[in-house]
Amino acid sequence: MPVIEIEHLKYKYPNTKRLALDDISLTIEKGEFIGIVGRNGAGKSTLSQAMIGLVPQFYKGAYGGKVIVDGVLADTCPVEEMCEKVGLIFQNPFNQLSGATETVYGEVAFGLQNLGIPADEMHKRVEKVLKQLDIWQYKDRNPFNLSGGQMQRVAIASVLVMQPGIIILDEPTSQLDPEGTEEVFRVVDQLTEAGFTIIMIEQKLEKIAKYCDRIILMNDGKMVDFDTPEKIFSMDDLTGIGVEPPVYTTFCREHDLKRQDGTYPVNLEDTLSIVRNSGKKILLEEKKTEIRKVAPQDVFRVEDLEFSYNHDVHIFEKLNLFLDGRSTAIIGQNGAGKTTLVRLLKGLLKPQSGRIWFGEDDISGKTVAMLADKVGYVFQNPDDQIFKYKVIDEVMYGPLNIGMSEKEARDRSMKALELMGLKGKEQMNPYDLELNERKMTAIASVVAMDTDVLILDEPTIAQDYPGRELIGGMIRELSSEGKLVIAILHDMDFVEKHFERVIVMAHGKILADSTALQVFAQDDVLREARLQKPYITELRQCLG
C-alpha cells in the first residue's frame, strides 16, 4: 500500500525562473528505505520538503501537482499537523535543537508538549526513545554541549518520539566525523528493521547503496530514474550528472563483473561473491602515490610543542612534527587535536612552550596578521567569513588586505574563482549561492591570497562529486606550484585519492604519519583513532 504518492509535482521557489521540481511522479510503499541522490541543486531537499508540506507552505512559490502522504494532501495539511505522520531531520544538528530547553530529556519532549500529549505518556515515550538511540546517559546534559553525532541522535530522537510513520533524513551525516556518521547509520538501520518508512538524502553513496531498497536519481529538478541501487548505479554516464557510483560498482564495471540480472553490484559482499564466482583472480592495483622531490628545508617544523586550553587538560605534550611540501591530510575523530594543531600553525593560537618554525622563522611569537600573506586558512563554515555583497569583492578582500595592488588582487581572484568552478558568478551576492558554492567562495578567497601554505578545515562538507573533484584538482594544482596544502578531513576516500601524506591523530598525539597506502594498512592505528578505511582500500585488501 503506497504511503506516499506524488503525481506530476512541479515547483518553483519565489523569485526564481527555473523549476526546482519538474514533473515528478512516484509512489513509495510503507516500510521502504528510499535514497535520493543527485548533485547539489538537483532538487533532492526540495522534493523531501514537499513530502512534509514545507514546500510550498513554508517557502511559498509556484506549486502544481499532488503529494499525498498517508491519505493527506501535503500542500494543504498544516506542517504542524503533518509532523505526526512525517518527521524531518536535516544536515546541521545544531540548528535542529529547539533552543527552548536546557536538557536532552526536555529537548526530546518539546514536540510532544506541542502536540498536547499527557505527561505520563510523554515520560514513557521519551525514556523509550532515548534508550533506543543509546542517549539515555545524556538525558540531563545541555543538548548544545554534546558532540555533533550525539546532537544528531538527539535530533532523531526528537522526531522519533512523535511517532511518525515516515522519517526523512536530509544529509544527516554530512557534518559529522566518521564515528558520528556510524552512530547515525546504526540508528537508521534499527529504524528500518522496526518498519519505519525511511527517505534519506545522502552523498555517501556506498552507505546509501548498502541500506536502500530503491533510489530516486535526480538531476536539474527532474527524476531521472527510480529503481533499485544496482540498476541506478549501473546506469551509463552517471558522473555526467554529478553522481559517482560506489567504488564497488566502478570496480566491477571496469572488470565486466555483472550480476545475473545484468547489473553491477553496489556493496562489498556482492562484489566479493561475484569475483569468487567468476573464478578469476582479480587484484585491485594500488594507487601509486607520487612522491615528489620536496625542498630540502621543511616548511613547518614543530618542536616540543605544548598546548592546553585550560591547565587541567593538555592537548599537546612535547609534540614534534615536520611538514614538507607534500599535500598533507590530517585525520582523526573530533577532539583529536587536529584543528588546534592547524590553528597553532596559522598563529591563531600560541604555544605554551616549544617552538614552531616556518622555514627559518620562529613563528611562535608572530601575530596572525604577520602570517596572513604566508599561511592561508579556510575555516569550516563559509558563513564565518563572508560579508561582501559581491563574490568578486569577497574574494579580493584578503589579497587587498595583504597589500596586493587592485589589479593583481583582481587577476588572482578571477583565477581562484575559475579554479573553484565559480567563473561567471563574480557579480552575484554570495548569500544567494548554495552552501557548497559559498564554501567554494571561501576557498577561492584564500587561494587568491597566493600564500605559501593553504590550510583547509573540512573542505568537502556539503560538496557533491563534482565539488569534491574541483577541490581535489585545486589541491593538485597548488601542490604542483610548490605550495603546501594541509587539510583536516573526515572523508577517507577523498584522502586516499588526493593526498600524498596522511597524519593520523588521536588524543593530541600522532599515531601514524606516512602515505595513504601505508596508513590505511595499519588496522591497529585506525582502530585506536576510531577511523574507518576508505572503501577502495577495504576492497583492495579483501581481494588480497
Add this chain to the structure above:
Amino acid sequence: MSDFSLYVNKGTWLNKMHPYTKLLYILAAICIPVIGGKLWLFPVMILCSICLLACGRTLRRALPLVAFSFTLIIVIFLIQGLFNHANETILFSIGILTFYKEGLLYATRIGLNILNMLLSFAVFVLTTSPMELVDELEKSGFSPKFGYIINSVFQIIPQMMKSKDTIMDAQRSRGMETEGKLWVRVKALFPMISPVVMSSLVNTRERAIALEVRGFGRKNKKTFLYERPKHKGDRAIGVFLVLMIIAVTVWRIVSCL
C-alpha cells in the same frame, strides 16, 4: 543552565518554592519599607533577603551584584551629601569637601532602597530556573511563543556569542587588522558584524523549520512534562507576605490620621 543565566540549582527549599511566591516576596520587600515610611524597615528587609540568600546557598553569587550597586550608592552619597538642595546642617568635612546631614540622610534612604531591591531580586533570580518560570507563566495562560522567546535568550544567544570569536579569527586570517588606531578598529567591525548577523539569519530559518516540524505552531493546548509539586510553604508564605503588606499599609494610614 547556560552562562547567560545566574540560576544554579542548589537543591534548597528556596529552589523548590513556586516562582510566583518569590515574585510576591520581591513585591513585599519593596512595598513594606516604602509604604511603612520608616528608615529602619529597609535594613530589616535587607537582612531578610540576606538570610534568604544564605538559606538558598547563593550569598556568594549575590556579592558581585552588591559590589556593583555600591559603586552607584557611593556616587549618590557624594552628590547628595555635597549638593542636595535641602543641605543645611554640616555633618563633617574632608579637606574642601563639606558633607551635610540632610543630603546624607536622603542618600541613605535611596541607597538602602537600591540595595533592598537588588537583594530581593537576587533572591528570585539566583534561585529560580528561567525555564521553570516560563513553564509556570505558560500554565497561567501566557503565549508559548512569548515563553519561547524568553527561553531562547538563555540558550541561543550564548551560542551566537561563541561564534563571534570564530568569525574574528576567520577575518584576521585574511589579514584583517583588529589592533591599532580607532579607525582600524572601526573598519574591523563590519567584517565582524555582517557574518554574525547573516549566519544568525540562516540559522534562524533552519530553526524555524525545526520548530514547525515539531508542532510548535499547533493551536491545541500545550501540555507540560512536569507538574510542579505543591510546596507546603508556598501558600503559608504567600498569605504571610500579603498580610504583612496589608498590615504595613494599615499601620501607615493609622499613623497618618
